[in-house]
Every structure is written in structure tokens, then in C-alpha cells.
Amino acid sequence: MPGKILILGGTTDARQLAAKLAARGDLDVTLSLAGRTEKPAPQPVPVRTGGFGGADGLAAYLAGQGINLLIDATHPYAARISANAAVASEKAGVKLIALRRTGWQSVAGDRWTPVENAQAAVTALGDKGRNVFLALGRQELAPFEAAPQHSYLIRSVDPVTPPLDVPNARYILGRGPFDETEEAEMLSAAGIEAIVSKNSGGSASYGKIAAARALGIEVVMLQRPVLPDVMSGGSAEDVYAMAVHALGLAKRGE
Numbered sequence: 001m002p003g004k005i006l007i008l009g010g011t012t013d014a015r016q017l018a019a020k021l022a023a024r025g026d027l028d029v030t031l032s033l034a035g036r037t038e039k040p041a042p043q044p045v046p047v048r049t050g051g052f053g054g055a056d057g058l059a060a061y062l063a064g065q066g067i068n069l070l071i072d073a074t075h076p077y078a079a080r081i082s083a084n085a086a087v088a089s090e091k092a093g094v095k096l097i098a099l100r101r102t103g104w105q106s107v108a109g110d111r112w113t114p115v116e117n118a119q120a121a122v123t124a125l126g127d128k129g130r131n132v133f134l135a136l137g138r139q140e141l142a143p144f145e146a147a148p149q150h151s152y153l154i155r156s157v158d159p160v161t162p163p164l165d166v167p168n169a170r171y172i173l174g175r176g177p178f179d180e181t182e183e184a185e186m187l188s189a190a191g192i193e194a195i196v197s198k199n200s201g202g203s204a205s206y207g208k209i210a211a212a213r214a215l216g217i218e219v220v221m222l223q224r225p226v227l228p229d230v231m232s233g234g235s236a237e238d239v240y241a242m243a244v245h246a247l248g249l250a251k252r253g254e
């Protein structure tokens with residue numbers, strides 16, 4: 001095989017990119033997951049699971065496995081692994097390409113309140129009790145225990161255990177994509193007054209943002225973390241083409 005690729009994943013983009021690269025038949029592609037999700041979505045290529053032990057551990061993995069190309073296709077808010085990828089690629093002398101989906105831009109009718117992080121979102125929600133929809137990863141939920149005056153509706157892929165230490169919280173399980181119509185029904189039925197969201201970009205989780213606009217609901221939007229400045233493409237298609245070029249392979253099946 002002329003190319004051994006490690007994709008750092010955990011996103012739909014990573015899965016789609018892995019499928020596209022593997023379909024060529026001339027690449028050895030492995031996808032890496034952090035192991036956070038109990039039942040991860042099926043992947044089109046072999047998967048390795050769990051942390052590497054920081055940037056040094058990742059560099060050692062790249063060298064040990066003879067990886068020719070590292071692709072960081074992790075979620076835009078997974079800042080630590082992206083920083084590790086940049087350091088490890090330098091250290092191991094392995095090319096790195098990042099898949100960096102552009103964030104959503106607010107448009108007329110949106111009621112966005114930009115905040116730096118989950119703690120700032122708690123402040124932005126205010127002192128008066130409101131019906132709040134939290135569409136955040138499990139790790140970001142803890143700060144909301146400081147605001148027990150709100151009633152929370154919390155959606156996550158896996159159950160939130162232990163549940164938040166607040167008097168009013170309801171939990172729903174779900175893995176996107178979610179379309180605007182079903183999101184609007186859910187938000188209306190629950191009487192949601194504010195949504196706390198990450199600016200994930202892409203279409204899979206945009207339904208709630210579009211529905212919030214239509215319903216006049218405030219969106220408290222967590223800013224994106226700063227990521228290392230590395231060669232990057234904005235979609236699986238872009239990064240596929242960049243990977244093929246970086247490995248000096250013939251174009252095919254695009």
C-alpha cells in the first residue's frame with residue numbers, strides 16, 4: 001500500500017472521508033475514536049479506540065504504525081486532540097491535514113447571544129427561571145448545576161449519568177441528523193425559551209438553529225475554540241482531494 005492513513009474521527013465528516021478514501025482500494029485507512037460513545041456509529045474502515053497518551057503518545061503511534069498521513073477530522077470543539085495532532089505530526093515527521101468545517105453565520109431573524117464557554121452561557125441565561133434546551137456534549141453540562149432556577153431539556157447520544165443536580169431536568173436521547181420540522185415541533189412542545197448550542201457547522205445539527213429562528217427563540221452560542229493553524233479543507237471532498245495529492249496518488253472515483 002502506498003498510503004497508510006490515520007483519521008482522527010468521532011464525526012460524520014470523518015466517517016464519510018474514511019469511506020471515500022477506503023473505496024479507492026489502494027489505501028490502508030484506520031479511524032481513531034476517543035471511546036466516549038457507548039454505541040458508536042458503524043464505521044467503513046478498521047477502528048482503534050481510546051486516547052494515545054497526549055501528543056507524545058500520538059507521535060509514537062504514528063511512527064510505530066508507519067503512518068504516512070494524519071487527518072484530523074475531529075469535532076471543531078475537540079481542541080485538545082487537534083493541538084496534539086499538530087504537535088505529533090511535527091514530531092513524527094508525518095503530514096497533517098485537518099478537516100475544518102466552517103461555522104454557521106447568523107442571518108436575519110436569528111437571536112444569537114455569543115458566549116465564550118458553558119460557564120458564560122450560564123451567566124447569559126440570567127437569573128429568572130427559563131425553559132432551556134441544552135444541546136451540548138455530556139462534559140459541558142456540569143456548569144448548569146450553578147443555575148438550578150431553569151428547567152432543562154437535555155439531549156445527548158448516551159444517557160447523562162449521573163444526572164444534573166438540578167430540580168427540573170428532562171433527558172432525551174438522540175443522534176442527529178435532526179431536521180428543522182422535527183426540531184421545531186420538539187422545541188414548541190417543550191415551551192423552550194432558550195437554546196445553548198455549539199457552532200458545529202454543517203447541516204446535521206442546523207435544524208434546531210433554523211427552528212429557533214422561525215420560532216423567535218434565543219440561541220446562546222458557544223464560541224469555537226482556537227485551533228492550530230495547519231493545512232485544512234472545509235469538507236470531506238476537499239480533504240479527500242488534498243490527501244490524494246499529498247500522497248502523490250492518481251485521482252479516481254471523485
Ligand code: NAP
Pocket residue numbers: 008009010011032033034036049050051052053054055057058073074075077078079080081082084137198
Ligand atoms: P478533546 O478534549 O480534544 O480530547 C481529549 C482527549 O481525548 C485527547 O487528548 C485524546 O486523549 C482523546 N481523544 C479525543 N479525540 C480522539 C480520537 N479521535 N481518537 C483518540 N483519542 C482521542 O476531545 P473531546 O472534545 O472530548 O471529543 C472527543 C471525541 O468526540 C473527538 O473524537 C471528537 O471528534 C468527538 N466529538 C466531540 C464533540 C465536542 O463537542 N467536543 C462533538 C462531537 C464529537 P490522549 O491525549 O490520551 O490521546
